[in-house]
Amino acid sequence: MWLTIHSQLFEIDDAFTYFKTMLKQAHQLSSQDLQALGALLEQCKHYDGHVIPVYAHLLTRKRTLPSLLYYQDQQLIGFLSAFGFYENACELALMVAPSVRKQGIARAMLLHMLPILATLQLNTVIFSSIHSTHKPWFNKNQFAHLKSEFEMVWDIAELPETDESELQVFQASEVDIPFLCSIDSLCFPEQSMGQNNMVERFLNLLNDDTYTIFLARHAGIPIGKAHIHWLANSAQLTDIAILPKEQRQGHGSELLRQCIRYIRTMRKTPITLNVETRNQHALNIYTNLGFIITNICDYWSTQLNNLLKKYNIS
Incomplete structure (x- = not known):
């Protein structure tokens, strides 16, 4: 499903920029979407040093929870997907291309996603985040830090x-x-x-x-x-x-x-696995077997109702 946003105005250095943007909602990504997502991941990894997990193998399946793809001039510049790994909670993966950050794109996608989540009777929302990068925002909005995980690779x-x-x-x-x-x-x-x-x-x-x-x-x-x-x-x-x-x-x-x-x-x-950064015993086992750390990611949680209230969504 395509949603055309014709009048999103974002304030940047006292100037307004007009985006005629296509927001695509999908429950199963096409091969073209996956290719565009791969390019966005590469941009983010080059800029940030690490990336959040997007579970590409799940995105190719038809799912109940949707993904949002934010295209501009046929380039994917924003991505948000929800994953139902828990009984009453979902994990959100949210990315915006480095060149267009702080322009309201993440907020626009989140405002579209939250009402969808509200219809599914979920209690908790878990955000994955590049390690330490958004800690002030999460703390300000009363998120709880769940854990940090290393991705490790054996090859x-x-x-x-x-x-x-x-x-x-x-x-x-x-x-x-x-x-x-x-x-x-x-x-x-x-x-x-x-x-x-x-x-x-x-x-x-x-x-x-x-x-x-x-x-x-x-x-x-x-x-x-x-x-x-x-x-x-x-x-x-x-x-x-x-x-x-x-x-x-x-x-x-x-x-x-x-x-x-x-x-x-x-x-x-190669073979990959994830391990909590505080699990030193497991880290020692994996390191002794030849696994090396290649990525680190934080996980923060809040009640869905807190986000609905913050953005005045009823």
Whole structure:
């Protein structure tokens, strides 16, 4: 759906600039849109040093939550997309080309997105942000800082040598769903989505060709898991978890080591993963395996009602 904005006036150094701009709302991005988004990401990375995640693999699917694309003279200069990773919250990815920042473009897209979110009965909005760049704005508007994450990449020839391990790693199936739900509840309580939703999520993942879930078993008992998300020319490790009582015994390192070996047989390097900056134990594991930090991103949250009130949206 295209929305034509014919009379947006933005004040710049006491002068007004007129933009005849096309704002496109889409629930599934075209290949042309993805190409334009890639160019915008490159501009932002060159200028800022880092970029926020935009989950391009999700944007190619038909989704309930929309994306907004702000075009000017056939160039993508603004992007805003909502992602429903949580039961009652969504994550917003918002970018504006460096050459046209501070001209009201981000505000215009946000004002269009907020009423849409209000119809979906969401409680919380989470913004991803370049590390530290917008901290004063978030603090001024009473956002809470949730976390900061490193993106790490593995793209080396060999894994470090290690002693032989008794850990068994195997591909999960539907019979393993009770354990998968249990370990998620223990290790990721902040992402809890209810038992029925968790079962449905794992059923979908296990039947999705772009995902593989590996379980780790020690002495015949499942103790951990890791997900592999297969992308076009790479792979991403996600949802890495070891039962609390089994942690700090080398099981996490060995699980990842075997996942990396499997990914290499599929010729899908480089391999990426995300980790919270405060999780020093996990950082040490990943660094020892050869992962290096390539990006850092902050996450801030607020109640949706706070934003609706701020912008007088009823």
